[in-house]
Amino acid sequence: MIITRAPFRVSFCGGGSDLPSFYEKYGGCVLSTTIQKYMYLTIHNYFHKDQIVLKYSKAEIVNDFSEIEHRIFKQCLQDFNLKGVELSSMADIPAGTGLGSSSTFTVALLHLLYTYRGQYASKYKLAKDACVVEIEKLGESIGKQDQFAAAFGGLKFYEFLPSGFVNVEPIVMAQESYKTLENNLLMFYLGGSHSASAILKEQSTNIVNVDKAKIQMNMCNITRELKERLQENDVDAMGHLLHENWMLKKSLASGISNPLIDDVYDRAMNAGATGGKLLGAGGAGFMIFYVPEDKQAAVREALFDLREMDFKMDNSGASIVHIDKDFI
Structure with a gap:
């Protein structure tokens, strides 16, 4: 075997x-x-x-x-x-x-x-x-x-x-920074499932639109900035850059977000998360948030109705x- x-x-x-x-x-x-x-x-x-x-x-x-x-x-x-x-x-x-x-x-x-x-x-x-x-x-x-x-x-x-x-x-990060990043990422399960192919097909079609392409280019700029900030051990930059990326991503295709996802996101942010996003193409599944350690109890309480999944990188x-x- x-x-x-x-x-x-x-x-x-x-x-x-x-x-x-x-x-x-x-x-x-x-x-x-x-x-x-x-x-x-x-x-x-x-x-x-x-x-x-x-x-x-x-x-x-x-x-x-x-x-x-x-x-x-x-x-x-x-x-x-x-x-x-x-x-x-x-x-x-x-x-x-x-x-x-x-x-x-x-x-x-x-x-x-x-x-x-x-x-x-x-x-x-x-x-x-x-x-x-x-x-x-x-x-x-x-x-x-x-x-x-x-x-x-x-x-x-x-x-x-x-x-x-x-x-x-x-x-490449300092080990302490790596651990901080790992500890400050919280993942919650929304339930359901989605067809990534269907959502990405719409997103792919939309890219021919100049405005949509510009949004995607801005997301790439955010990605490059995140890379630099992490390698400078500025771990907390993950939060607001995740937020910027998510605000842009939601506008790329109709199935990426929905009222349930928006509600969960707002509850987490109001409780102290500095940024987050839905994982995958959109519509269902897991959401991840960057949450400073002193705010994690409040975020878990705000999302009491969702299952948290512990993980390590x-x-x-x-x-x-x-x-x-x-x-x-």
Whole structure:
């Protein structure tokens, strides 16, 4: 048996600039971190060599790739021309909650299949191949940030060049500042799920509008400023820059926010948060807030009706958890 995992991500600023409709014209950038919540995938040989067994939120036993319902499993297994295996997936967090679950799944699956074949794949290759699967082959209207975050892990600045190349740069901070940042980020679960592809499709279409493109460019400027401020150990800058980014992001597409999200945001800000945002494309899932330590009790009280999720930042990226010595 082989087990791989990839981390979920929290995107702070710049989301949307990783869409081809934007970065191919202007270049884009995102600052994000991965967290110690993971997608796990396993593979082992199946008794019947002409069949495939898949276990996720449902179970499938098929004889041909064309029979597979799960689109990412179907595409990847077909690409690798792989039968006679049983694969299963497990996750610490539900899909559709704004933490990049689809791309995290794809990265972990590709890592699993390359390892099964006895082939090394760099983190960049895993991210790039995941983008090809989701964006080019499956036609999803999504960007590149989730695939690169899941593959590389950590607190990083991603720059999306018009050529399609992605620069990956770690955020270098003092350990004390890193801990302060980690401690001052509070995450709350709103419930529900969303289709990132549907929201991002509208956002991608809107980018042809000059005013919308200018908003996205301003978000990139905020992202670059956040990078500089964090590397200067000005951790509290995270709050007001998150707020500026969220105010801009809400105007990019109709499904990003709604009255429930606005109410939660206002309650947190009135209780002492200095900034925050909805995670992911929009509509549902998790919200994150930057809250100074002396205001955290008040914010938790203000959001008493929501489930808080404790988390720590991750630095591992896509990794192999277990492999039998004689498996490959």
